[in-house]
Amino acid sequence: MAGLLDPFTTLNHPDLFTLMWVGSLLIVLGAIAVYNISNRRYRRYPVIIALHEWVFWSILVTWGIVPLLVAVHVPLILTLALVFAGMGVAVYAAWFRFPPLIAAANDEIRRRRFVPPAHRDARERRRETPAGGRRRHRR
Numbered sequence: 135m136a137g138l139l140d141p142f143t144t145l146n147h148p149d150l151f152t153l154m155w156v157g158s159l160l161i162v163l164g165a166i167a168v169y170n171i172s173n174r175r176y177r178r179y180p181v182i183i184a185l186h187e188w189v190f191w192s193i194l195v196t197w198g199i200v201p202l203l204v205a206v207h208v209p210l211i212l213t214l215a216l217v218f219a220g221m222g223v224a225v226y227a228a229w230f231r232f233p234p235l236i237a238a239a240n241d242e243i244r245r246r247r248f249v250p251p252a253h254r255d256a257r258e259r260r261r262e263t264p265a266g267g268r269r270r271h272r273r
Contacts, residue, residue, distance in 0.1 A: 141207040151204065154213070158200035165193040181232065181239040188227035196220025
């Protein structure tokens with residue numbers, strides 16, 4: 135337990151120190167890439183974009199602060215508490231908050247896509263085209 139409360143330096147945790155700040159930078163860069171790709175891909179689905187917003191910002195804030203905390207030598211237990219809290223927000227968004235909203239949006243998309251169009255009544259007169267009525271060939 136004493137190792138968790140000591141300042142987080144290369145003397146106390148030599149392998150974990152470099153791994154934390156390099157890993158956090160890689161995670162942030164990966165989150166930015168995934169966020170940009172998903173925004174282009176799902177631009178017509180606002181619920182999925184909202185899910186990606188929640189996950190992106192929770193990852194960006196959490197893992198973006200970790201290199202600063204490592205450089206300032208904050209105790210490891212505080213760094214881990216921040217990481218677990220941020221990842222908890224991402225898990226909450228991905229598995230609890232948005233699945234019902236995405237399911238409802240999918241049902242709406244399916245309903246719009248598979249409803250057959252209304253049939254015209256047989257007694258209804260034909261509509262003229264913009265070019266005019268039926269033309270007859272000259273003989």
